[in-house]
Amino acid sequence: MSSILLKNCLYIFVSADEEARRGEDILIRDNRIAKIDAAISDSADRVIDCATGVVIPGFVNTHHHFYQTLTRNLPAVQNAELFDWLVYLYEIWKYLDEEAVYYASLLAMGELLKTGCTCSADHHYVYPQNVSGDLIGIQFDAAANLGMRFSPTRGSMSLSKKDGGLPPDSVVQTEDQILEDSDRVIQQYHDESELAMRKIILAPCSPFSVTEKLMEETVKLGRQYNIRLHTHLAETRDENEFCFETYGCKPLQLMERCGFIGDDVSYAHGIHFNDQELQRLADTGTHIAHCPTSNMRLGSGICRVKEMLPLGINVGLAVDGSASNDSSDMLGELRNALLLQRVHYGAAALSPLDVMKMGTENGARLLGFEKVGKTKEGWGADLAIFNVGKLEYSGSLADPLAAIIFSGYNHGTEYTIVNGHIVVEQGRLTGFDETEIMNKCNAISAKMLNA
Numbered sequence: 001m002s003s004i005l006l007k008n009c010l011y012i013f014v015s016a017d018e019e020a021r022r023g024e025d026i027l028i029r030d031n032r033i034a035k036i037d038a039a040i041s042d043s044a045d046r047v048i049d050c051a052t053g054v055v056i057p058g059f060v061n062t063h064h065h066f067y068q069t070l071t072r073n074l075p076a077v078q079n080a081e082l083f084d085w086l087v088y089l090y091e092i093w094k095y096l097d098e099e100a101v102y103y104a105s106l107l108a109m110g111e112l113l114k115t116g117c118t119c120s121a122d123h124h125y126v127y128p129q130n131v132s133g134d135l136i137g138i139q140f141d142a143a144a145n146l147g148m149r150f151s152p153t154r155g156s157m158s159l160s161k162k163d164g165g166l167p168p169d170s171v172v173q174t175e176d177q178i179l180e181d182s183d184r185v186i187q188q189y190h191d192e193s194e195l196a197m198r199k200i201i202l203a204p205c206s207p208f209s210v211t212e213k214l215m216e217e218t219v220k221l222g223r224q225y226n227i228r229l230h231t232h233l234a235e236t237r238d239e240n241e242f243c244f245e246t247y248g249c250k251p252l253q254l255m256e257r258c259g260f261i262g263d264d265v266s267y268a269h270g271i272h273f274n275d276q277e278l279q280r281l282a283d284t285g286t287h288i289a290h291c292p293t294s295n296m297r298l299g300s301g302i303c304r305v306k307e308m309l310p311l312g313i314n315v316g317l318a319v320d321g322s323a324s325n326d327s328s329d330m331l332g333e334l335r336n337a338l339l340l341q342r343v344h345y346g347a348a349a350l351s352p353l354d355v356m357k358m359g360t361e362n363g364a365r366l367l368g369f370e371k372v373g374k375t376k377e378g379w380g381a382d383l384a385i386f387n388v389g390k391l392e393y394s395g396s397l398a399d400p401l402a403a404i405i406f407s408g409y410n411h412g413t414e415y416t417i418v419n420g421h422i423v424v425e426q427g428r429l430t431g432f433d434e435t436e437i438m439n440k441c442n443a444i445s446a447k448m449l450n451a
């Protein structure tokens with residue numbers, strides 16, 4: 001049995017509804033938090049002094065596209081909106097292969113871990129026709145190497161340009177291929193246990209890249225295995241227009257028609273909903289993965305988070321793909337979530353506690369992890385420790401928790417612990433050589449751009 005003792009923590013964020021603890025110790029045994037108390041005297045394999053540490057439950061990132069780390073910040077689409085941006089990038093993404101997916105996954109997860117995220121989803125939906133490898137398996141290898149808790153969504157695209165969709169033929173699959181592989185990855189990888197390191201979610205990409213039939217079949221398959229469902233929805237006004245023209249209804253009505261709604265369903269973005277639609281999300285328990293940086297970057301709009309939360313809608317946070325965020329900075333996402341709501345709703349729109357809750361327990365709930373997202377005895381030992389004993393936090397420590405959201409510019413943790421293992425130590429990944437990830441990703445990115 002391995003153990004870690006966090007000594008003398010400056011500040012421990014337990015959960016949004018419970019009192020913070022100050023100056024206490026946290027004992028981790030194996031993969032759970034065993035004890036939180038003052039002056040724990042138990043011996044431990046590893047003792048870490050946390051006198052300047054803000055200890056929080058690790059963030060949960062509810063939506064991402066790891067592969068996009070290789071095509072971020074491209075000058076040609078730096079100023080484009082979603083549809084133009086996608087049409088340009090599909091032509092580069094068709095050159096993705098197994099090696100690219102592996103290193104992109106290491107890069108995205110590495111950056112997430114270093115910014116306090118301990119559990120992440122990933123929505124991989126690009127399966128180029130010349131690639132036959134087990135892409136989700138490759139991603140699980142990358143997650144295991146870094147030590148991240150990982151819940152990939154098996155994405156899919158079946159509606160190409162020739163059928164009225166947005167993506168080119170070269171990156172879509174047939175419905176049979178998609179459903180067969182979805183079934184395979186569930187059987188091969190899905191773990192239902194309380195502290196699973198691997199959970200599968202099924203995720204047709206969006207209303208403009210899959211058929212209505214695939215949405216329906218995916219719902220059937222997911223519910224047969226008790227697997228969660230996810231898709232992009234209500235991200236842009238273009239999507240509304242596309243749905244009206246193609247399906248004769250709004251995106252949420254299409255989802256209703258397919259049964260793609262409910263407490264086992266989450267939508268990424270969820271910006272362009274009217275009042276009745278918000279009520280429908282609340283009534284059905286449908287979750288929202290809010291991606292503020294991406295929404296700002298692509299000019300997609302402002303999600304109505306301030307109105308969703310009082311209705312009881314569970315809203316988690318997500319960095320979204322690195323090509324629409326240009327980073328995988330999870331702490332940065334909390335800051336942007338807080339600030340963006342204030343632009344629209346005023347300074348009292350969201351508090352630091354609100355975004356902490358969204359970034360931790362709400363995200364865990366969205367992904368279906370029951371014992372992740374709070375710093376409590378018996379819960380999973382997924383913790384992020386931010387060192388506020390630095391110049392950029394000086395003068396901000398009247399409220400150490402809010403300091404990490406309002407102040408600072410380097411969003412890196414001092415330590416990140418996942419499932420009882422130290423995966424970031426003194427700001428560096430422990431599971432993989434960062435220089436190798438950097439060099440490989442730059443080389444693969446250049447190769448794809450020049451292909």
Ligand SMILES: [Zn+2]
Pocket residue numbers: 063064065123232268320321
């Ligand atoms: Zn996305």
